Amino acid sequence: MTFIDGSVEQPVDLQTLRQAGKNARIKGFVHNIRDMGEFSFLILRTGAYTLQCVYNPTYSKTPLDGLREGTCIEVCGEAVDEPRAQNGFELHIVDFTVISSPAEEYPFAINKKYLNLNIDTNLDHRPLTLRNPRQRAIFKIQEAVADGFADFMRQNGFTQMHTPKIVSAGAEGGANIFHLDYFDTKAFLNQSPQFYKQMMVGVFERVFEIAPVFRAEKHHTSRHLNEYVGLDFEMGFISGMEDVMAMETAMLRHLFAYVQAHCLEELAMWKVDVPVVDKIPAFTFMQAREIIEKLGRKPGKWDLEPDDEVALCDHVKRECDSDLVFITHFPAAKRPFYAMDDPTDERFALSFDLLFRGLEITTGGQRIHDYNEQVDKMRRMGLDPADFASYLMAHKYGLPPHGGLGIGLERLVMKLMGLKNVREASLFPRDTGRLQP
Amino acid sequence: MTFIDGSVEQPVDLQTLRQAGKNARIKGFVHNIRDMGEFSFLILRTGAYTLQCVYNPTYSKTPLDGLREGTCIEVCGEAVDEPRAQNGFELHIVDFTVISSPAEEYPFAINKKYLNLNIDTNLDHRPLTLRNPRQRAIFKIQEAVADGFADFMRQNGFTQMHTPKIVSAGAEGGANIFHLDYFDTKAFLNQSPQFYKQMMVGVFERVFEIAPVFRAEKHHTSRHLNEYVGLDFEMGFISGMEDVMAMETAMLRHLFAYVQAHCLEELAMWKVDVPVVDKIPAFTFMQAREIIEKLGRKPGKWDLEPDDEVALCDHVKRECDSDLVFITHFPAAKRPFYAMDDPTDERFALSFDLLFRGLEITTGGQRIHDYNEQVDKMRRMGLDPADFASYLMAHKYGLPPHGGLGIGLERLVMKLMGLKNVREASLFPRDTGRLQP
Known part of the structure; x- marks a missing residue:
């Protein structure tokens, strides 16, 4: 016999994440990766928001190679103020762990602002298009x-x-x-x-x-x-x-x-x-x-x-x-x-x-x-x-x-x-x- | 053209009714009438509670004759403290108006504390039994x-x-x-x-x-x-x-x-x-x-x-x-x-x-x-x-x-x-x- 005590975790909101500073940890979906040459942006999508994360070899341990959209990861890093980022801060990736991987590439981009699909394609792919x-x-x-x-x-x-x-x-x-x-x-x-x-x-x-x-x-x-x-x-x-x-x-x-x-x-x-x-x-x-x-x-x-x-x-x-x-x-x-x-x-x-x-x-x-x-x-x-x-x-x-x-x-x-x-x-x-x- | 301005009435709760004193007004269903000889109790049922009202010829204008259970009425009266009443007060009926009348007598009493019906009778008469x-x-x-x-x-x-x-x-x-x-x-x-x-x-x-x-x-x-x-x-x-x-x-x-x-x-x-x-x-x-x-x-x-x-x-x-x-x-x-x-x-x-x-x-x-x-x-x-x-x-x-x-x-x-x-x-x-x- 064991006992279940009802300790539950709230999802991490943006404010909590920002305040976590060097101890920021967050789980989510890889929504987008943009290679900028010296560094890369990884946009993480949680159930409530998207977050700009940055891979930079000067502070990131593991390269993003092979990470594709739809992969579930946990990122550990540092929340750093960045006025140009959508949320006013970004996450410098120290390291990340892959939690689960998709079997296939997305058949179309869902990380664009506008999906621009015709309505039937949108509805036929609802489990995917709703992730936009x-x-x-x-x-x-x-x-x-x-x-x-x-x-x-x-x-x-x-x-x-x-x-x-x-x-x-x-x-x-x-x-x-x-x-x-x-x-x-x-x-x-x-x-x-x-x-x-x-x-x-x-x-x-x-x-x-x-x-x-x-x-x-x-x-x-x-x-x-x-x-x-x-x-x-x-x-x-x-x-x-x-x-x-x-x-x-x-x-x-x-x-x-x-x-x-x-x-x-x-x-x-x-x-x-x-x-x-x-x-x-x-x-x-x-x-x-x-x-x-x-x-x-x-x-x-x-x-x-x-x-x-x-x-x-x-x-x-x-x-x-x-x-x-x-x-x-x-x-x-x-x-x-x-x-x-x-x-x-x-x-x-x-x-x-x-x-x-x-x-x-x-x-x-x-x-x-x-x-x-x-x-x-x-x-x-x-x-x-x-x-x-x-x-x-x-x-x-x-x-x-x-x-x-x-x-x-x-x-x-x-x-x-x-x-x-x-x-x-x-x-x-x-x-x-x-x-x- | 007219305009609908969105003025709505909240249902009258017990506290408001009690505080209304001599100006108490309340609409509801006749739930029970008990003739006590000198006076009568009329239990009024609203969507949220039941309320003891009292007919007494010394202060009530209109006799309760012919009022049957299920009749919808508006009662005007005085809210009077009464520790023996369920809500700590009762309503002395000054007068009442009939709003609508049922076509038939209830086939069984729904104003008893326990319905004591077998489950099929209860379920067959749901519009009625749920009024209990x-x-x-x-x-x-x-x-x-x-x-x-x-x-x-x-x-x-x-x-x-x-x-x-x-x-x-x-x-x-x-x-x-x-x-x-x-x-x-x-x-x-x-x-x-x-x-x-x-x-x-x-x-x-x-x-x-x-x-x-x-x-x-x-x-x-x-x-x-x-x-x-x-x-x-x-x-x-x-x-x-x-x-x-x-x-x-x-x-x-x-x-x-x-x-x-x-x-x-x-x-x-x-x-x-x-x-x-x-x-x-x-x-x-x-x-x-x-x-x-x-x-x-x-x-x-x-x-x-x-x-x-x-x-x-x-x-x-x-x-x-x-x-x-x-x-x-x-x-x-x-x-x-x-x-x-x-x-x-x-x-x-x-x-x-x-x-x-x-x-x-x-x-x-x-x-x-x-x-x-x-x-x-x-x-x-x-x-x-x-x-x-x-x-x-x-x-x-x-x-x-x-x-x-x-x-x-x-x-x-x-x-x-x-x-x-x-x-x-x-x-x-x-x-x-x-x-x-």
Whole structure:
């Protein structure tokens, strides 16, 4: 028998390394070697940063011969101030040890600032291309976006939950759902935690979830993924959908400030223009259509077309200097059965989208909380309430007025960072033709 | 056009409510009404607590007639100190407004301290049974367990990531995998983020994920779920699997302290005995077999049987006063292809389990990082390396020695709280016969 006492080492950060002076030790990947004649630069890549190390025969014991990119080494040396180096200091290599060696040379350079690969080559080689510092920075920003969301939710009394992804009926219905063999029966992959969020309003009043969402959409565009990460919340005891929109406004204000505070270096690397959220303008769908017409375009009758969303956002940016705009009161016929219709005009639903820099990133709204009203609406839409018995249990035994929304994490990161394709904001994206890596 | 300014209301906490004195206002569910003759108690349930309110004709305007459980109301009244009340004060109802009404009476009482329902009735009525304060407390503790995990990981330089659940090959192989129709091809639901964790060691060195994991196991026991939440981490530049075990030890120490600090009331409600983690004893598989034999049992040859795990944990509790025990060096033949064999004795793998109060909650170990070694082992095990080309890209282009582990969130909560069935620790559990709610 032995005992494990829980002594763990923190990764060595740049400040600690610099202060270590002559006793600096650091492990990492060989990222780049540049032979300068008299001496060589070795750029070491750790999980958090890159570091300029210098081989010079006057103080280095072992030549760098045969070290190739991807080799894992431990360097012992001296941290020396050097204003021209990216971190303000460099490491004079006294000696190094090889920890592990790659089997092959990289098929292309990942140590250039810009990868300059086409998107498919990038995605096909994800275990490699993500090692590029600019590529991996996307996912430090993605992490901060999700953390900023969770941080705000907790501060505002929301409980984080985990709901099942294998379900007996999809939340959005329709054909865009993945089918699954589940032992001796059929099941589906959930299109949204909608039903569970509503059930849980009866339990915790305010809930949120960060989890995968599955959509079997056949669209192959730069903004669709077939599996994405949903940032979802739902809240009870609202006065109207404006309470949900206000919560999203406050949340985004917090989220962007959080990203700003936690990702200084990554934001600088990408020259990200982080929006400062003050008030967000809101138009009804009919108002939005008018604007789109005035812009010389022909708007869709039931929904906004992608190009109309771009035109509308450009207009709002010019007129209100806002990167965000809410569109409310969509035609009820095109919204799901759980959406509450506007009691003052039942042609429209109390539902909204949020557009960010030309792209829809959120759909949300107020839901029906009254049991009989929900059952009636299901029947009018040709649905059998018996198929939704366990969901309707929440309504039957009492639910307060409530609403919520879902945000696509990858789309939010895409538009925040100005990426051209949503796949760039997914570690290992899934689309109609891509199941690997 | 209107503007949404992001003014949001925090839920009213008990302290704020108490300090509001004569101006107390609070929204919630009618949880219980008890007619005491001269007056009545109305227990109001919010998303976070229950509150004793008093109807008394001397100060209450409107009788409680017809109010039933599940009705959502807003109460206006006076917060008055009352040492006998659970929160140290009660609310004298001046008036109330009905916000929404349920369509039907609850089919059973959820306002008793103990639900006393059989597990299937409980699970069939989840939208209702979770409203019981003791039931929902399980999920506040579950939330704190996951938060405590994430909190520790971040403090120790791990990056949180989101990896796909729809995959072209399962991480664990074998028959225990769900099949999926993916457009014109076949796909699977991932059994673990194992491959992605390893790929990402080459990117961030240390990564973690909290996400659903899918296992098509036909076991119908009190400790199996077919979908559960995996707490996973992986770390690079380790000296051996002991580094991973040390990280888990430190993590659990932090996690349990975190739960202790964040769930005072819920822990008291369930009389939870939260372990204080100091050192965790570790036995090799062969040592564990010897102990099990000495205990008069016949141990399994390749793995520990569930009953042996219970007996071993009882023994360790008696001898070392530890609720946790590591078992290391399992027979290599029964461990997956990515497990590193012990170079000093190749019959055994550098892999370990962690048992907690009689149940395995973790499997982890050191992985193979060398490309040729991994390819050779795959071939020896009858696997075709070509089927794992994108996974092996990580090894081919260089990986440091690394290892990691996975923890089942529901199992951890089950054993922490002393629940009899893992389903009780899942909001909406999935088993071989359960797809609803």
